[in-house]
Amino acid sequence: MNAETKAPLVELKDVSIAFGGIKAVDHASIDLYPGEVVGLLGHNGAGKSTLIKVLSGAYKRDGGDIRINGEEAVINNPRDAKRYGIETIYQTLALADNVDAAANLFLGRELRTRWGTLDDVAMEAQARRVMGRLNPNFRRFKDPVKSLSGGQRQSVAIARAIHFNARILIMDEPTAALGPQETKQVGELIKQLKAEGIGIFLISHDIHDVFDLADRVAVMKNGQVVGSGPVTAMTKDEVLGMIILGKCPPGATPGPGAMAA
C-alpha cells in the first residue's frame, strides 16, 4: 500500500525517557500511517515497550513531541491517549483479575442507565457480541477473569482495545499466550482492522510474525532506533542483523542507533 502519500497518523519525534539516570528511550522517532502495520522489533530491554507506553500515556516522556494527524498531542495519562483514539493491548494484558470479562472490557468507559448506574446487562450484551467475534467459544461471562485460560484472557484484552473505535492500535506481544490456531485468528483480525484504516504498532520478538503482518519495521537497540523501512526492501537476516548488531541494511533508513558503517 502506498502510505507515504497521506499525512502520518502518528509521529513520535525525538522521544526520550530515562529511569533513574538510565536512558530507556533515547531520541527515538517513528511514525505510523492510517491502515498501516508497523512492526517494532528489538531485544528485551531495547526500549520498544517503553516507547510505546509513552504513546499510550502510561509513562510521561522527558523530551520529544507526539503529533497526531500532524497536530501536537498532549498525552499525560492513559485517559488522554484514549481521547485521541489510541488503544493498547499490553504484554501483561493489564486486566483486573477479580472482575468479569464485561467489567474489564468496559473498565473506565462503563455504560450507564439513565439513572447513572452501571448498565450491567447492556455491557454483558455488548461483551457477548464482541467476544463472539473474537472467540466464539467464550461462555464464561460471569466469572472473574483470573479463572480464565491464557487465551481467553488475551481475547478479553484484545476485545477491549478494538471495541471502542480505535484509530491507533498498539499491540505489545499480542500472541504471546496463544496457541497456533488463535495466533492465526489474531493475524486475521489485524488484517481486518488494517482494512478498516486503523494504524497498528505491532511489537513482537517473533520476526516471522512481523514479516507476515507488517508493512514496515522499525528496530530498536539500547533505547535508540537502529533503522526503519518497508519489509519488502529487507530480508529477515538483514533485520536480524539490525536487532543483534545494530547494523542498518541499505533498504532501511538509518536512525541514531545505527552502527557507524
Place this chain on the structure above:
Amino acid sequence: MKTMKTLLAGAALSAVIGALALGVAATPAAAKGKKIAVSWKTFQEERWKTDEAAIKKVVAADGDSYISADAQGSASKQASDIEGLIEQKPDVIMVVAYDSDAILPSIKKISDAGIKSIAYDVQFEDPNALYITFDNIGVGRLMAKAIYKAKPAGNYAFIKGDKGDPNATFLFSGITEVLKPAMDAGKIKNVCETFTDGWKPDNAQKEMEQCLTKQNNKVDAVVSENDGMASGVVAALKAQGMAGSVPVSGQDGDLAALNRIALGEQTVSIWKDSRLLGKKAAEAAVAMANGTAMSSLPGVIKFDKGKRHVMMNAILLQPDPITKANLDDVIKAGWITKNKACAGVKKGTVKACG
C-alpha cells in the same frame, strides 16, 4: 493500653530529643530560699497543671523557688530529666513516675546526691522516699459505702475498670472489703462482675445491657469504678426506664457525673481534689527542705501495700464522696460551675442548685 502508651511514647520521641537538647526547663526564682523540684510524667493531661498551680502557690508563699521538667510520657526522658534536676541542686525532688519500676535507679541517684524525694501520686518503692497520694483502696471503700447506704440489700452489679490497670483491682479490694459482711450474710448478691477494656464508657454500656438482659432487670445497685463508665451504666439503665431508681457509683468528679448526681441518676462520685494533693505535697516538701524528718510530718503513716511490700513513709489523703447532699462543695471549690452542675435540674429538688 500498654501498647498504646509505647506507641505514643515512640511518636513523642522526636519531640523528646528536641527537648533534651534544650535541657531541662528551669525557672529559678530568689536563690535565698530553698529549691523544690518536680519531675512530671506528662503535661498532656490537664489535671497536672492544676496540681502544679497548687504546688507553686505553697512554694512561693514560703519564699522558695520552683523548678520542673516534663518527661512527656517517656521513662527514658524522665531519667535524664531527673539527672538535670539533680545538677541544679534542689532540696527536694518530687517525682510523678511514668514507670514506677524504671524510675528506681534515678531515685537512688537523688538520695546519693543527698536530696530528699517524694513519690507524688504514683508509687515507686524506695524506702528513702515519701509517698503521697489519695488512698485508692479508700476510694473503693467510699464508693461501696455510699451505695450500701442507698441500697443495703439486693442484687449488685460491679463494673470494674481495665484488667491491665492495677488500680481497678485496688479499687475492687476496697469495695469488697466494705460489702463482704453483707454478701456473706446473703443480703447482697453479686449478679454481674466484669472488667471493662480501656475503662471505656461504651463498653460499660454494653456490659450493663447484657447484665440487665441476663437478670431480666433485677439489678438493685451498680458499683462502677469511675464516672466515665457510670455514664454508660446510666445510659443502659435509662433504656429500661430504671435510671434514677438504681444507685450508681463513680469516681473522678467528672463534670457530667456531677450533673448526673444533681439529676439523681448517679448516687456518688468520689472526688480527689488534686489541688489538695498538690498543697499537701508541697507543704511536706517545704517542711522536709527545712529539715523536718519525714516520719514527723503531719499525717505520715507506715505503708507497705505496694507490689514489693517495701516499707515507706506515706501520706494518704482521703478523697471526698460527692453526693446530692454536698454537691455545693465542688461548686464552692470552683471545680465546676453551678450552671454546668445544675443543667436540667428542676428547681427546688437539689439544695446546691437552689
Place this chain on the structure above:
Amino acid sequence: MTDAAEVSTAHLLATESPIKRFFRATEIDTRLLGMVGAMLVIWVGFQIFGKLITGEGVFLTPRNLWNLLVQTSAIAVMSTGMVLIIVMRHIDLSVGSMLSFVGVLTGVAQVYWLAPWLGSDNPMIWVVGVAVALGAGAILGAFNGFLVAYAGIPSFIVTLGGLIVYNGAAWWVIRGETVAPMDSYFELIGGTPRASWIGSEASWALGGLVCLAIVVGIVLNRSARARFKFPQRPLWAEAFLILAGCAVTLGTVAVVNAYAWPPLIAERYAKEHNIPVPPGGLIYGHGFAIPVLIALGVGVAMTFLATRTRFGRYVYAIGGNPEAAELAGVNTRKITLLMFMTMGILVGISACITAARLDAASNSLGQFDELYVIAATVIGGTSLAGGVGTIYGALLGALVMQSLQSGMTLLNFDSAVKDVIVGSVLVFAVWIDQIYRRRQS
C-alpha cells in the same frame, strides 16, 4: 482448549448433585451461607451453654437479639467502608480515634455552642450536630486520602499517624472531660430512649416494603435479561430467593417486635397518655431501633455504591490490579481520595450513633474500634490481599464479633478469656475461609 473446558462444564452441570445444582441455579454465595451457619451455631451454642450454666438461656430472647443489633450498628456502619478500603489494598487504622475526635466535636458543638445559643431542645441542634460529625469525618477522611493518593505515603503509615493524631486531638478539644448530655433529638439516633425505636406497625410496614422490593428487583432483573435474551435462572430458583428473602426479613421484624417495652417505660407512657393499664401490663413491641435502621440503610447504600456505580467498579478494579485500572484510564488517585473520604463520613455516622447511644461524648469513645472494624471485615471474607470482599459479608462479620462478645458477657466470662476467644475466632475464621477458597479454585 476452550472447547474442552466448556464441554466439561456442561457435562458437570448435567451430572452434578441436586445440592450443587441448587446453589448454581440460585447463585447463592455458599460462603455467605457458611457464615450464617456459623453464626447460628454460635447463637444456639450460647443459648444451650447459658441453660447449662445459669439454668436459663437468655441469648435467643428477643430482648438480647434486639440489643445485639443495636450494639453492632456502630461497628457495622464502619465495616461497610473498611471492606472497600481493604479491597483497594489499603487499610484505615485511624477510624477508632477519628470516631473519638468527631464524637467529641459534635458533642462540644451541641452542648457548648448550639444549646446555649439556640436554647436546648431546638430541633436545629441535632441537624447541625449531625452535619458537624459528617462534615468533620469527610474532611479528616479526605485528608487521609489525599496523603495516600497524592503524596504517595502508604495508607498504613498515614492512618497509623492519624490514629495517634486524632487521639491527641480528641483529648485536646475537651481535656479528658465528658461532654453530656446530648441533645434530646440527637439521642434518638442511639436507640436508647423511648421513640428511638419505630414500633411494631411501622416495622411490619417496613418489612412488607422490603419484601416488595425483593420481588420487584427480581422481576426487573428478569425482564432486563429477557430483553437481551440472556440465560435466566430457573423459575423455582427465583421463587425460592423471594421466599427466603421475605422469610428472613419478616422473621427479623417478628423478633424486634417481640421485645416489649420495659415495664417501667410502658407504665410511664401509660400515665402520660392516660391509658388504662390492663392486668397483664401494657405490651408494646419495640420494632426496629433507629441505629439499626441507619446501619441497614448504610449497608444498602454501600452495596449500591459498590456494585451499581462506576465508583464501586473502579474500587474493585483498583484492588484487582491497580496498574491495569490506571492504564484503562481510571483516575485511581481520585478514587482513592474519595474512598477514604467515604470512610470518614461513615465514621461520622458511627460517631453519632455511639455518642447518641451513650448520651455523652468523651475522648475514650471509639478507641480500639479500628481493631473490631478490621476484624469484622476480615471475618466477613474480605481478603487483605485486596480485590475481594462484600458489604453484606462485613455486616455479618460485625454481627458475629458482637454476638461472641455479648454472649460471653451474658455468661460472665472473665474478660481475659473473652479476649482470647475473640482473637482466636478471628484467626480461625480466616483460616477456614482460606481453605474454602483454595478448594474452590
